[in-house]
Amino acid sequence: MIEVSGLSKRYGAVQALNNVSFSVGKGQIVGFLGANGAGKTTTMDIMCGCIGADAGTATIAGYDITEQPLEVKRRLGYLPDVAPLHPEMRIEEFVTYAGRLHKIPGTELQRRVSETLEKLSLGAVRRRLIGNLSKGYRQRVALAQAIVHNPDVLVLDEPTEGLDPNQIVQIRELIRSLAGHHTIILSSHILSEVQNTCDHLIIVHNGTVVQTGSYEDLTRAMKSGRTYRLKVARNGAAAVSDLADLAAAEHPRLVDAAEHELEFSLASGIDEAVLDNVARRMIDGGFGLRELAVKTKSLEEVFFQLTQ
Amino acid sequence: MGAVLTIAWRDIKANFASPKGSAIFFLFLLLMGLFFYNFLNTFVEMTQKAPMYGGEAPTLEQLLKALFYNLHFILILVIPALTMSTFSEERRNQTIRLLQVSPITPTQIVFGKFLAVVGVLALVLVCSAVYPLFIKAYGNPDVAVILTSYAGVFLLMCAQLAFGLWVSSMTTNQFMAFLFTMFGLFLLLVLNWIAPSISSTGGWWAGTLKYLASTDHLDMFLKGVLTVSDTVYFLCFGALFLFFTNVVLDSQRWR
Ligand SMILES: Nc1ncnc2c1ncn2[C@@H]1O[C@H](COP(=O)(O)OP(=O)(O)O)[C@@H](O)[C@H]1O
């Protein structure tokens, strides 16, 4: 549904994008991850035909953005970096305006606008001035603008940026409810955000794609083996030296002395049956086993490692 | 056409929703009222004194001409104030994205914006008709001259608005847009004062400069004469700058 190949873009001395390529399948919901300044907004602006690229092409729903921009834009909803809102307009008036710009036929317009407002829980405040809205509401109005014409492809640039935790949950749920009807690509620099929402991730760093795949793929791609967390009832420090004798458990270390919490890794290729030995040692040593769990690397760590 | 009207209508509403828009509206009428009051006073004074000195009394047409001629100066202030925000503001606060991702062409955007500013000023012009109507109520001016004068001022205004849009499309700074538009319009106004002084150095040069000067072309309209060359001047001027604006918008997609 989205096909981006070889995008490059330079702003004066800054190479914002360097040969960015990726594709998004129909109905997928894809996270576009990268730190601030990685090139997310630039990529999305090019995909949506707002700015030009120095090299490369972007194809959406089978149409090239530079060759047939109108065909692309008919099938595209874009929530830009900065919400494009007119403060002096009322919510309903604004969404109707966006619908008109997107050529929704007059007979359907009213219905589409009402549906969209309902979907985004804006029905009760439809007469409010946009200039007086809180950030969360503003973001929803901006989202309404992007989905009012029921586009095949939705491009959302940091949709939860600057919202408080409650609003983030709301917007995230909203986006998830949109999945299935649309192909969605959403960018973020906060990883926990996309970890739950997206089935596929694209990680950009300094204008290049450094990794693509599902969250599990990315985790697996990490070089070190699994890490385990161990909690004992007493004598955490002694338990560490006890574990050090066990060759299979690498780098045992005390992470929280007061709570007697330890961490250790299993070298890749070691069978998990070793965990039985670990548990037995703790019980026999009189440390008292309280917890033994897999500590999966959070995406945060994966990301950090990839963008080093 | 639908998209053009949609954009124009929104812009017009936004203009009157802002204090700036209303201020421009009333500034125009107020300035015109001041001019009118002054000219009328002079007119009355001269009419009274003329018999005493044996001169001829001024005509109502002269009064009207003075009034319309000075609209030029009001426009130099009002046009930049109106056009400075058109593209600059939308680009600065990023609402331009809304237009850029809609299935519409840059040409439709340009015409929409143009229609909006023309609409606002046309409304002002209609309101300003109270002054000529006042003269009509108390005197017997030539209505045809009033109408051609309005036609001339309207054409002049459209041409100047197109120029203002072009300047606005090139900067995200409203104040710069205002200054540059005002400077450009002022230059066009004074071109025919400059032209004679350089006529000794180059014949066709001076002629061309004089042709470019906007005051020259308004003159005939104010005399009640509609000429093709003057009308064509304003239309070409407007079309040229709308075209330039279109080029600027188009190029912003590739940069
Ligand atoms: N209009 C611009 N002029 C100059 N540099 C820009 C412009 N827009 C973006 N950049 C630069 O390009 C890089 C990528 O920016 P951007 O795409 O906005 O990143 P992100 O959205 O991932 O934070 C940054 O280094 C930024 O400073």
Ligand SMILES: [Mg+2]
């Ligand atoms: Mg960004």
